[in-house]
Amino acid sequence: MTATCPHCTESIEATDRFCEACGADLHLRRAGTVTAVDSATVETDRPCRSCGHCAPADNDGYCPSCGLHPRDGTDRVELDLGALAGVSDRGHVHARNEDAMALGLLTDKGGLAAVVCDGVSSTRDPEKASRAAAETALDVLLGVPPDAGATAVALTRDAVAAAAKAVSALAPADRLDPPSCTLVSALVDRSGQEITIGWVGDSRAYWLAGPEAAEPARLLTNDHSSAAQGRPHEITRWLGLDGEPEPDIVTLRPTGTGLLLLCSDGLWNYCPNAQDLADIAVPASATGPLGAAATLTTVALDAGGRDNITVVIIPVVIPVIPTLRSPS
Amino acid sequence: MTGAPPFTVEVDHNAYLHDGASRVDAIVTVTGSEDAAPAPGGLEIIIIDCSSSMTGEKIRSARRATVAAIAALRDGVSFTVIAGTQIAEQIYPRKGTTATADSDTRAEATKTVDRLRAYGGTGIGTWLTLARRTAQRHPAGIKHAVLLTDGQNGESAGELTAAIQACIGKFTCDCRGVGTDWRVDELRTISSALLGTVDIVAKATDLADDFRAIMNAAMDKRVADVALRLWTPRDAQVRFVKQVSPTVEDLTARRTETGALLGDYPLGSWGVESREYHVSVEVPRRSVGERMLAGRISLVRAGSDEILGKGLIQVEWTGDSALSTQINVRVAHYTGQAELAEVIRDGLTALEAGDEPLATARLGRAVTLADESGNDATARLLNRVVEVIDTATGTVRLRRNVSKEDVMTIDSRSTKTVPVRRGP
Numbered sequence: 001m002t003a004t005c006p007h008c009t010e011s012i013e014a015t016d017r018f019c020e021a022c023g024a025d026l027h028l029r030r031a032g033t034v035t036a037v038d039s040a041t042v043e044t045d046r047p048c049r050s051c052g053h054c055a056p057a058d059n060d061g062y063c064p065s066c067g068l069h070p071r072d073g074t075d076r077v078e079l080d081l082g083a084l085a086g087v088s089d090r091g092h093v094h095a096r097n098e099d100a101m102a103l104g105l106l107t108d109k110g111g112l113a114a115v116v117c118d119g120v121s122s123t124r125d126p127e128k129a130s131r132a133a134a135e136t137a138l139d140v141l142l143g144v145p146p147d148a149g150a151t152a153v154a155l156t157r158d159a160v161a162a163a164a165k166a167v168s169a170l171a172p173a174d175r176l177d178p179p180s181c182t183l184v185s186a187l188v189d190r191s192g193q194e195i196t197i198g199w200v201g202d203s204r205a206y207w208l209a210g211p212e213a214a215e216p217a218r219l220l221t222n223d224h225s226s227a228a229q230g231r232p233h234e235i236t237r238w239l240g241l242d243g244e245p246e247p248d249i250v251t252l253r254p255t256g257t258g259l260l261l262l263c264s265d266g267l268w269n270y271c272p273n274a275q276d277l278a279d280i281a282v283p284a285s286a287t288g289p290l291g292a293a294a295t296l297t298t299v300a301l302d303a304g305g306r307d308n309i310t311v312v313i314i315p316v317v318i319p320v321i322p323t324l325r326s327p328s
Numbered sequence: 329m330t331g332a333p334p335f336t337v338e339v340d341h342n343a344y345l346h347d348g349a350s351r352v353d354a355i356v357t358v359t360g361s362e363d364a365a366p367a368p369g370g371l372e373i374i375i376i377d378c379s380s381s382m383t384g385e386k387i388r389s390a391r392r393a394t395v396a397a398i399a400a401l402r403d404g405v406s407f408t409v410i411a412g413t414q415i416a417e418q419i420y421p422r423k424g425t426t427a428t429a430d431s432d433t434r435a436e437a438t439k440t441v442d443r444l445r446a447y448g449g450t451g452i453g454t455w456l457t458l459a460r461r462t463a464q465r466h467p468a469g470i471k472h473a474v475l476l477t478d479g480q481n482g483e484s485a486g487e488l489t490a491a492i493q494a495c496i497g498k499f500t501c502d503c504r505g506v507g508t509d510w511r512v513d514e515l516r517t518i519s520s521a522l523l524g525t526v527d528i529v530a531k532a533t534d535l536a537d538d539f540r541a542i543m544n545a546a547m548d549k550r551v552a553d554v555a556l557r558l559w560t561p562r563d564a565q566v567r568f569v570k571q572v573s574p575t576v577e578d579l580t581a582r583r584t585e586t587g588a589l590l591g592d593y594p595l596g597s598w599g600v601e602s603r604e605y606h607v608s609v610e611v612p613r614r615s616v617g618e619r620m621l622a623g624r625i626s627l628v629r630a631g632s633d634e635i636l637g638k639g640l641i642q643v644e645w646t647g648d649s650a651l652s653t654q655i656n657v658r659v660a661h662y663t664g665q666a667e668l669a670e671v672i673r674d675g676l677t678a679l680e681a682g683d684e685p686l687a688t689a690r691l692g693r694a695v696t697l698a699d700e701s702g703n704d705a706t707a708r709l710l711n712r713v714v715e716v717i718d719t720a721t722g723t724v725r726l727r728r729n730v731s732k733e734d735v736m737t738i739d740s741r742s743t744k745t746v747p748v749r750r751g752p
Contacts, residue, residue, distance in 0.1 A: 051562065060640055062621035065589070067561030067611070069619035093647035095617045306648075 031079040032102035085290035086312035091305035099310040100130035102138040110190030113141035118264040129179035133163035156198035164245030180240020198247040206261040208278035214256030217278040266309035289313040335637030346652035352622040355658040373473035382446035389532035393539035400543035401429040413448025416458035453491035463499040470552040471499035523596030548599040553630035555592040565610040572662035573604035575743040665745040668697040672742040692722030709738040
C-alpha cells in the first residue's frame with residue numbers, strides 16, 4: 001500500500017519525514033489562525049459575500065458595488081488537533097481579530113507546542129505581526145529539522161528570537177507605527193512531564209486543576225507591563241520595532257493531571273484568577289480541549305468581549321505510577 | 329498625458345462609526361502639484377460695464393484696471409476686451425477674432441481702452457453670450473473671464489438665467505461690482521455658476537490692483553476643467569458635496585451621473601492651490617466589525633476618465649464608543665463655517681426685508697460662529713453692521729445708519745472661510 005502526502009498527494013514512503021515532492025513535514029500536524037485566513041481569503045472572481053456582486057474586487061480591496069471589505073475569516077477561529085485545541089474570537093468591540101494562535105504536534109515521536117500572540121492595537125496591521133510571530137515560533141519549537149541537541153529552554157529562546165525577526169521584517173524601520181505583538185508559547189515534551197513556557201508582554205499561561213489536585217491551579221507567567229504603576233495595559237516588552245523581545249522562560253514538571261491554558265488578555269481581563277478559570281475549564285474539558293477553550297471564550301464574550309479573545313487548552317495527563325509491592 | 333500634474337487628495341474624517349450609525353462626513357483636501365507647468369494657450373475675456381452710470385471716476389478706473397489686466401497677460405494667451413452696455417461690443421481685437429498676447433498686441437490693446445466709454449444700458453446676459461461664443465470658437469484649454477459692473481442688470485431674470493446656463497462649463501468667470509448700486513445676489517449667481525469669485529470694489533481707484541490680482545491668479549492656472557468624481561456604494565445617499573475652502577459653494581445639485589455609482593462635480597480650472605470639500609454620505613448600516621468604502625474621490629479631467637488623483641473614505645463600525653464619538657476637528661470647523669455663511673445671508677435678507685428681530689438673531693449667531701472659528705475678517709465685517717454686546721451668546725444690537733457699502737461687503741464675502749486654527 002502506498003501512502004500519499006496530505007499536502008500535494010504525491011506518493012510517500014512510510015519512513016519519510018518529509019514529502020519528496022513538496023517538502024511538507026509528514027509528521028507534523030499543525031493548525032493556526034493563518035489556516036483560517038488562507039481558506040477564507042477572497043479570490044478576485046468570487047462573489048461578494050454581502051451583496052453577491054460578481055465583479056472582481058477593485059484595486060482598493062472593497063466590493064465595487066456595496067463597498068464592503070471582505071472579512072478575512074478570523075472573526076471566529078476554532079482549531080482542534082485532539083491533543084490540544086484553541087479558540088480565537090474577535091469579540092464584540094474590535095473590528096478585527098488581531099490575536100493569532102498556532103498549534104502543532106509531532107505524530108511520530110510525540111511532543112507538542114502552542115503559541116498565542118496578541119497584536120498591539122496602537123500599531124498598524126497588528127494582525128500581521130501576531131500571525132507571523134505565532135507561525136514562526138511554532139516552526140522553531142517543533143524543529144524542522146529537529147535540533148537533536150537543543151534543550152526546550154534554548155528552543156523557546158530561539159523561537160522568540162525568530163518570531164521577533166519575522167515581525168521586524170514586516171515593515172521598513174522608518175514606517176510610522178510598524179506592527180508589533182506579544183507572545184506566549186508552550187512546548188510540551190513527549191511524556192507530558194516537562195512543559196516549557198516562554199513569554200513576552202502580557203499574554204499569559206495558567207495551570208488549571210481541580211482544588212484537590214496534586215499540582216494546584218496557578219498563573220505561570222508574570223506580565224511584562226506597567227500594571228504595578230497603575231497602567232495594566234501598557235506593555236513593557238513586545239516583538240516589533242523598539243521592543244525588547246527578551247522572553248522570560250519557566251519550566252513546569254507537573255506532579256498531577258491538569259490543563260495548560262495559554263490566553264490573550266481578552267480572556268484574563270475578565271477572569272484573572274487561576275482557580276476561577278480552572279473551575280470553569282476543568283469540567284468543560286470532559287468533551288475535550290476544544291470544549292474547554294470554547295467555554296472560557298464564552299465567559300469573556302458574555303462579560304463584554306471588549307478585546308479579542310484567544311484561548312488554547314492543552315490537557316496534561318500524568319500517568320499514575322503503580323506502587324510496587326514487594327513480594328510477600 | 330505628459331505634464332498632467334498629480335493632484336494629491338487627502339481625506340480627513342472619523343473612520344469609526346458606532347453600531348447603527350450610517351452617516352459619514354469627510355473633509356477632502358485637493359492640492360494641485362507645483363511641478364505642473366502652466367498650460368499653454370488659454371483664453372482671457374475682459375468684460376467692462378460701459379453703461380452711462382459708469383461715467384466719471386468709475387470708467388476711468390475701469391480703463392486703468394483693463395490696462396493692468398492686459399499687462400498681466402502671459403505671452404501666448406489669447407484675449408479679447410468686451411465693452412458691455414445693453415449690447416456687447418468687442419473693442420479688441422476686431423470682431424470675431426482673438427489676439428495672442430505679446431508685446432505688440434498688449435500695446436495695441438492698451439491703446440484701444442479709451443474706447444471704453446460710458447453711454448448705454450446694462451445687459452449682462454448679452455455680455456456673457458458674446459463671451460461664450462468667443463470661448464466656444466476657441467480650442468480647448470483654460471478659458472476665463474473677468475466681468476466688471478456697477479449696476480443692476482436691465483434684462484429680465486429669465487434672460488440672464490438662460491445666458492448663464494448656456495455658459496456653464498464653457499469658461500469660468502470672476503465678477504466684480506464697483507460702487508454700491510449693483511446687486512450682490514445677481515453677481516453671485518454668475519460667479520457661482522461659472523466657478524469664479526465675487527467681490528465688491530467699493531473704491532473705483534482700487535480696481536486696477538484687483539484686476540491685476542485676478543489676472544495673476546488666472547495666469548497661474550495649470551489645468552483646465554477638473555471634476556471631482558465621487559463613487560459611493562450601492563444604496564448610499566449623497567447628502568451633499570460642498571466646497572468649504574477657500575469659500576463655501578454647494579456643489580450638490582451640479583452632479584452629473586457618470587456611471588452606475590458615480591457622479592461628477594465640476595470644479596473649474598486649477599492652479600498651484602488647495603481647495604477643501606465637505607462630502608457627506610449616508611451609507612447602509614452594517615454590523616460591528618464590518619469595514620466599508622463609503623466613498624472614493626477621484627479628480628478627473630472633465631469629460632474624460634483620466635484620473636489625476638484619488639482618495640478613499642474608509643469606515644468601520646465599532647463597539648468602542650471612545651473611537652466612534654471622536655469629533656473630527658475639520659468636519660466640525662467647516663460645518664461651522666458653512667453655517668456662518670448661511671446665517672449671514674439669512675441675517676442680511678431679514679435686514680433688507682425690515683425684519684429686525686430675525687436679522688438680530690441671525691447676525692448674532694454669526695458673531696458667535698466667526699469668533700469660535702477664528703474667522704477674524706468676517707468678525708470685523710460683522711462688527712460694522714452690528715454692535716456686539718456678548719460674543720459667546722451672540723447678543724448683538726443692529727447698528728443704525730449702516731452704510732450700503734458695509735452691507736454689500738459682508739454679503740459678497742460671507743462665503744469666505746478660514747482654515748482650522750492650529751492647536752495650542
